Amino acid sequence: MRLCVFTEPQLGATYEDQLAIAQRVEQLGFEGFFRSDHYVTTLGEGMPGPTDSWVTLGALARETSTIRLGTLVTSATFRYPGPLAIAVAQVDAMSGGRVEIGLGAGWYEREHTAYGIPFPPVGERFDRLAEQLEILTGLWSTPAGSTYSFEGRYYDIVDSPALPKPVQQPGPPVIIGGKGPKRTPRLAARYGDEFNVPFSSLADTDAQYQRVVEAIEREGRDGRAPIVFSCTQTIVCGSTEAEVRRRAESVGLDPNGPRERGGQLYGTPERIAEQLLDFVKAGASRAFLQVLDMRDLEHLELIAAEVAPLLP
Template sequence: MDLSLHYTSFSTPADPKRIAPTLGRTARLAEEAGFAEFTVMDHFFQLEIHGTHDEPMLEAYTTLGFVAALTERMRLAVLVTGVMYRYPGLLAKTITTLDVLSGGRAQLGLGASWYEREQRALGVPVVPMAERFERLEETLEICFQMWSADNGPYRGKHYQLDETLCVPAPLTTPRPPVLIGGGGERKTLLLVARHGDACNLFAVSPEDVAHKLDVLRAHCDAEGRDYDTIRKTVLYTRPVLDNPDGFLAEAEQYAALGITQFDLIPTGDPIAFTEQVAERILPKVGSLG
């Protein structure tokens, strides 16, 4: 079982001058401790579930570029990129850039995007849900084409590219892995079965995740996809340090379902959180699964 650090807040410490050194120190500690992955959100306003909309928030891929320069091993990803926030060809180039500069550690995390407050505030088009999923699938197709030997045009319903040239190519072969986030049973998990190397579900309960995985397996059967080739991860939103033994007992249940990675959200001081997880949880979680 792997752990990933999902960095969602830039509010601690309060001084904006301390954001960069705190982020950097946290990332280095996470890598030294053995975290497998480091992720950030793709938001421009803070989510109300984490604070207030006007709390500090940094652009995701610039942030990962900063983290890439300070680390050497951890996988780096946005959990997850909002499909409406970037043109697909430019997104493919952004992921490629991160992959090249990090030494082959980039992962494309992609989701349908939903936070309309920031979209309307910053002028991002707000389109119906069905269209967002159409755009998500076209975005994946464009990224896959840009990461192939085919430099020709792409003609979709929503996107038309005259050339899909991407030089240099990603260092990761055959391409950076793709994680699709969300547990929507009719569309999201179908896209995982068609295109995803990994999925990310909310760790609501082992029973809920078991049901989502059953749905994913059924989609894989229908699509002719080997279910076992998909890496299964969950986002754990509860404070793990309040009850480490309880978390480990729950993690064992998830591991039995085939979950291979937990994404943990720092609470309070991210440096202190990472140090405590490294001391109290990481030495025990590696034996799960």
């Protein structure tokens, strides 16, 4: 199982904080550094304030050399699809082809109203997401020297030169994730290179994977590679039970362990590995480990040294 570190900088992290953890993630041998894409904190004061995800990833692309970089997930409401395609392709070039993009419909109304971003009803947000996915993948895969056009309900593209081209072809991997039982699996089947289930129990994760498998059987993949399945889980790991409790309490989590609904990997390295192996059996080949204290680099060192070697 491939392990990536996932962070929530809107909770309170400067660019320097993110640079420090990204470089340590690379040194420790994790596969990737991924971050959320939010403009308002979802917990606490969030000082000193948000950092833009793609501006940050562009900078990190020049300060790292091997790790994958990306978002979980960029909201389709934040950017027009054409400029987003340009930004992601540019960061892909700046990284030498190490970028991935998670794209979702958006859900946090407060950050939209706080910064003047329209927040349409959920049905429209999903419609816009579908058009954005079509446009992003269409622009990136259009041959150089050709043009790309698209006519949709919300976006029209007319004779775009479809430049710049990303290093990765036909484009950076697209991650689609979520718990929705209908439209989300269909979008993953059609556009996704990877499907991610965030903060869910093993049973709910497995059920969502099966919905995507069924959607692929209906939709087909048009010769594309099989979809990758992954999970996102908050991690609280300690070499002893006392250390586990300390780390949980320091980030405001229940020190007695994960809630029944799932979403947390909790315990000593051996216990964490056991939990991850259950997700491997369900079909996951990559895990995004959400660390809530971005300054606790010893946490990452413990995971790399004592959890990773126990995984296939």
